């Protein structure tokens with residue numbers, strides 16, 4: 001269970017509140033207008049932004065004062081954060097060891113993760129030698145090797161075409177099936193939410209609302225969402 005306990009987040013004069021729980025294993029989309037605070041919410045959960053007040057708990061652990069690296073979280077941003085001078089295998093290895101000095105079993109873990117995302121034959125390639133979809137797979141493999149129970153994706157596949165994006169979302173869903181990780185995924189595309197997330201967190205008007213059933217929310221959107229969906 002992820003608990004956001006009377007959380008208030010601020011960035012200059014921007015202010016966002018959140019007060020709800022997300023059961024373990026939930027797949028939640030985070031949607032809402034541009035500038036509403038979706039990335040701010042994820043940044044706070046990941047530990048990159050200190051809350052003004054309130055707390056964040058995972059199971060019974062209070063994470064509020066825990067640094068990003070020590071939270072049970074793996075995060076993926078839109079640009080994938082791949083390092084151009086490192087190979088696919090090295091980029092994945094960074095998820096385990098920032099200094100890239102892997103023990104033998106860790107090398108195997110990296111290989112297995114790259115195989116799992118369909119890149120067994122591309123381990124020595126650098127990002128520039130990979131397609132956009134393959135680069136996304138490397139980034140996903142890096143999330144996978146971290147074996148964290150909470151996965152945060154911030155518009156991870158926005159740069160991909162519709163077919164490739166759907167393929168990546170299906171791969172994420174498969175990986176979640178295998179690991180029972182909890183997912184929070186920011187997306188601007190309601191179709192992404194319908195495809196992968198049974199629950200949706202609406203961020204609008206200064207509030208991150210508790211997760212609700214995705215289909216019900218999108219089929220009968222409240223005013224704030226209706227305006228955004230157009």
Ligand SMILES: Nc1ncnc2c1ncn2[C@@H]1O[C@H](COP(=O)(O)OP(=O)(O)OP(=O)(O)O)[C@@H](O)[C@H]1O
Pocket residue numbers: 011012014032033034035036037038039040041
């Ligand atoms: N580092 C920062 N310093 C000051 N204000 C910031 C900072 N980062 C974001 N903001 C402000 O916080 C608000 C929320 O931004 P945030 O990026 O969380 O929105 P978002 O919902 O993710 O938007 P988008 O869908 O456009 O990515 C915005 O008003 C933004 O201008």
